[in-house]
Structures are given as structure tokens and as C-alpha cells.
Amino acid sequence: MSRVSKEFEAAMAVTATIAFFVQLAYAHRIWRLSFHDVYLTSAIVTLSIIALGCGGALVAKTIRYPLWNDSRPSNLPASIFFVSTIACDVLIATSQVYLFHKSRSGIGRLGGLITKLTVLVVNVGLITSVDITIFLILVRDLTAQLGRSSYAITYSFSLVPRMEYF
Numbered sequence: 001m002s003r004v005s006k007e008f009e010a011a012m013a014v015t016a017t018i019a020f021f022v023q024l025a026y027a028h029r030i031w032r033l034s035f036h037d038v039y040l041t042s043a044i045v046t047l048s049i050i051a052l053g054c055g056g057a058l059v060a061k062t063i064r065y066p067l068w069n070d071s072r073p074s075n076l077p078a079s080i081f082f083v084s085t086i087a088c089d090v091l092i093a094t095s096q097v098y099l100f101h102k103s104r105s106g107i108g109r110l111g112g113l114i115t116k117l118t119v120l121v122v123n124v125g126l127i128t129s130v131d132i133t134i135f136l137i138l139v140r141d142l143t144a145q146l147g148r149s150s151y152a153i154t155y156s157f158s159l160v161p162r163m164e165y166f
Contacts (some may be wrong), residue, residue: 004062013061016055019085023048026092033099040095047088054081086129093125 032053034040057077100118104111 003066011060012055013059016052016059016081019055020048020052023051023085023088023092026096027032030092033096033103040091044088044095045089047084047091051081051084051088054078054084080134082097086132087130089125089128093121093129096121096125103154 023044027048030044031041051075054077058081063106097118100114100121103133104114
């Protein structure tokens with residue numbers, strides 16, 4: 001039986017940690033854009049903490065059960081990790097679009113800048129959400145067809161859009 005490599009375990013930990021810090025940076029941005037809206041910011045921070053905790057649970061599980069046959073990528077922590085990440089990215093994107101739209105002043109140059117920022121936010125939010133959704137589908141389908149080792153291949157692509165656009 002093949003074992004889960006230490007590099008893969010480290011990649012899982014780094015992915016969860018980077019996603020957490022990126023979402024916290026966006027939470028800070030929304031905190032400032034919304035003039036200190038506690039409810040919106042706390043929802044983003046809560047989803048980020050849930051995702052980080054589930055990512056830590058996945059790493060702990062692979063350390064405790066290092067064989068691929070013992071690992072089940074479709075278990076509850078993985079699903080919660082990806083669903084909370086998707087929900088957080090969608091919440092970040094929609095709140096930024098709403099806040100940008102609300103802050104339009106009618107000044108030509110500023111309006112153009114806000115439009116460009118809105119397009120960027122929508123693109124990044126869509127790319128990360130679609131990427132993680134595709135990842136969830138690939139994990140479920142590929143592991144059923146190809147075995148557990150395909151989990152490592154698909155997992156490595158879950159952070160690419162976040163790293164490219166932040």
C-alpha cells in the first residue's frame with residue numbers, strides 16, 4: 001500500500017493556511033469598505049476559521065492514517081472545508097460588489113476605477129468558487145474511477161486562482 005507523502009501533508013497545511021490569511025485580508029478590506037460592519041466581517045471571519053479548522057482536521061487525519069487506502073477525501077472535514085471556502089469567497093465577492101456599487105459618487109474617474117475594481121472582484125470570486133467546485137466534483141469522480149492517488153493531483157489545483165490574483 002502506498003503512503004501519503006509528507007510533501008502532500010505539508011501542501012494541505014499550507015493550502016488551508018494561505019486560504020485563511022487571504023480570506024482574513026479580504027475581511028479586513030470589507031471591514032474598512034463597510035465602515036466597520038461587524039456582522040458582515042464576522043461572517044467572513046467565521047467561515048475562514050471553519051475552513052482552517054477543517055483543513056487542520058484533514059492534515060491531522062492524514063498524519064494519523066498515512067495510507068491512501070485509509071484516507072477518504074469525501075469525508076465530512078473535506079466537504080466542510082470546501083463548502084465554507086466557497087461560501088466565504090462568494091460572500092466576499094458579493095459584499096465587495098455591493099459596497100463598491102453603494103460608494104459610487106458620480107465622478108467620472110472615480111466611477112471608472114470602481115467599475116474596474118468591481119470587474120476584478122467578480123472575476124476573482126467566480127474563478128476561486130468555480131475552481132473549488134470543480135475540485136469537489138473531480139475528487140468525488142476521480143477517486144471513484146482512478147483510486148486515492150488522484151486526490152493528490154486534484155488537491156494541488158485548489159489554491160491556484162487565489163495565489164494568482166491576490
